[in-house]
Amino acid sequence: MSLLIESITLELKAIEAAGTWKKERVIASPQRARIVLKNGIEALNFCANNYLGLSDNNEVISAAKIALDKYGAGLSSVRFICGTQEIHVELEKKIARFHGRENAILYASCFDANAGLFETLLTSEDTVLSDELNHASIIDGIRLCKAKKHRYKHRDMVDLENKLQDSMSSRLRLIATDGVFSMDGTVTPLPKILELAKKYCALTFVDDCHATGFFGNSGRGTEDYFNQLGSIDIINSTLGKALGGAAGGYTTGKKELIDLLRQRSRPYLFSNSLPPPVVASASKVMDLIINSTEILDRLKSNTNLFRSNMKKAGFTISGDNHPICPIMIGDARLTTEFADKMMEQGIYVTGFSYPVVPKGKARIRVQISAAHSQNDIEHAINAFVYNARKLKIIK
Numbered sequence: 001m002s003l004l005i006e007s008i009t010l011e012l013k014a015i016e017a018a019g020t021w022k023k024e025r026v027i028a029s030p031q032r033a034r035i036v037l038k039n040g041i042e043a044l045n046f047c048a049n050n051y052l053g054l055s056d057n058n059e060v061i062s063a064a065k066i067a068l069d070k071y072g073a074g075l076s077s078v079r080f081i082c083g084t085q086e087i088h089v090e091l092e093k094k095i096a097r098f099h100g101r102e103n104a105i106l107y108a109s110c111f112d113a114n115a116g117l118f119e120t121l122l123t124s125e126d127t128v129l130s131d132e133l134n135h136a137s138i139i140d141g142i143r144l145c146k147a148k149k150h151r152y153k154h155r156d157m158v159d160l161e162n163k164l165q166d167s168m169s170s171r172l173r174l175i176a177t178d179g180v181f182s183m184d185g186t187v188t189p190l191p192k193i194l195e196l197a198k199k200y201c202a203l204t205f206v207d208d209c210h211a212t213g214f215f216g217n218s219g220r221g222t223e224d225y226f227n228q229l230g231s232i233d234i235i236n237s238t239l240g241k242a243l244g245g246a247a248g249g250y251t252t253g254k255k256e257l258i259d260l261l262r263q264r265s266r267p268y269l270f271s272n273s274l275p276p277p278v279v280a281s282a283s284k285v286m287d288l289i290i291n292s293t294e295i296l297d298r299l300k301s302n303t304n305l306f307r308s309n310m311k312k313a314g315f316t317i318s319g320d321n322h323p324i325c326p327i328m329i330g331d332a333r334l335t336t337e338f339a340d341k342m343m344e345q346g347i348y349v350t351g352f353s354y355p356v357v358p359k360g361k362a363r364i365r366v367q368i369s370a371a372h373s374q375n376d377i378e379h380a381i382n383a384f385v386y387n388a389r390k391l392k393i394i395k
């Protein structure tokens with residue numbers, strides 16, 4: 001043990017020395033636009049994945065409370081032994097209906113959905129082609145499978161095509177990508193991916209964690225944004241961001257695919273069922289968004305307000321009109337200082353630097369929510385402009 005502790009201590013010191021130590025700010029309120037920290041400080045929150053602002057929605061909370069009373073705290077079982085309640089089946093049906101797919105399967109998280117997918121579907125005769133900047137859980141999921149692995153350059157369709165050509169002897173080819181890349185707010189070039197998939201007879205997989213529920217005309221995610229509803233073969237997503245923010249993930253697609261995942265997918269077979277309050281809160285969110293675009297329209301208008309005014313003020317904002325708005329600064333220390341100064345003025349934002357993003361491309365990632373008021377957004381913009389002028393980032 002002493003040898004292990006010694007080597008851990010060295011590693012911890014190295015993390016600190018590299019300036020990449022992640023501190024956790026403790027929140028004493030629910031997740032929402034205006035949060036209270038444990039030290040009593042109030043802050044406007046601009047760094048949650050609470051895109052639709054439903055994490056503290058009253059209807060969502062009461063649905064969870066009712067389910068707690070009616071169905072209990074948890075199942076003490078995996079789904080196939082004695083852990084499936086009617087609400088699990090209902091939620092899977094709602095998710096499939098929302099995406100216009102034949103069926104869906106719930107997991108404890110999208111990390112698990114990604115971990116359980118590739119190994120179940122692909123054999124050593126297959127090839128998976130994965131964007132180099134895909135989420136860690138896709139990378140880990142792919143690692144677990146026996147298929148041949150190709151990493152194509154980020155959003156580089158020439159490289160993807162070359163790698164598809166190289167894999168024509170495989171039984172199956174699966175192209176795997178994030179729908180929206182969370183560090184950049186950029187969208188995968190889905191139309192071109194679909195064209196290449198057709199040309200080279202490949203399947204498509206999209207992780208739509210940063211798109212489901214709010215991106216595209218009706219919030220159906222990346223395929224909706226490109227007016228290509230129903231075009232992706234397999235979609236994985238999370239219930240832990242826009243869809244209430246509690247926990248959970250899923251895969252949706254063809255019936256046979258979901259049937260096989262239920263039989264073989266290891267994180268599904270060997271991990272506990274989602275707790276009833278979590279299922280009920282996600283189910284209530286589905287009801288709120290399935291027939292109405294009111295909340296996502298508010299998110300769109302908040303996003304436009306923030307992006308257009310920040311650009312006018314002279315900031316460079318990366319991304320494709322998405323509520324993830326990375327404000328590009330460049331220098332890592334300046335970015336940290338900027339984020340700290342914003343916090344002093346009650347605006348909670350996070351700076352990201354190497355190794356999370358490439359060297360010299362440090363940024364403050366702002367995430368807009370439907371829960372922000374126009375006042376909140378304007379207040380944040382004013383604070384950004386004030387501090388950026390002081391730090392000589394803009395004139």
Ligand SMILES: Cc1ncc(COP(=O)(O)O)c(C=O)c1O
Nearest residue numbers: 109110111135209238240248249
């Ligand atoms: C693109 C992407 N995929 C998967 C996940 C994992 O989702 P979950 O929190 O449901 O495990 C995340 C969460 O950060 C994500 O951003």
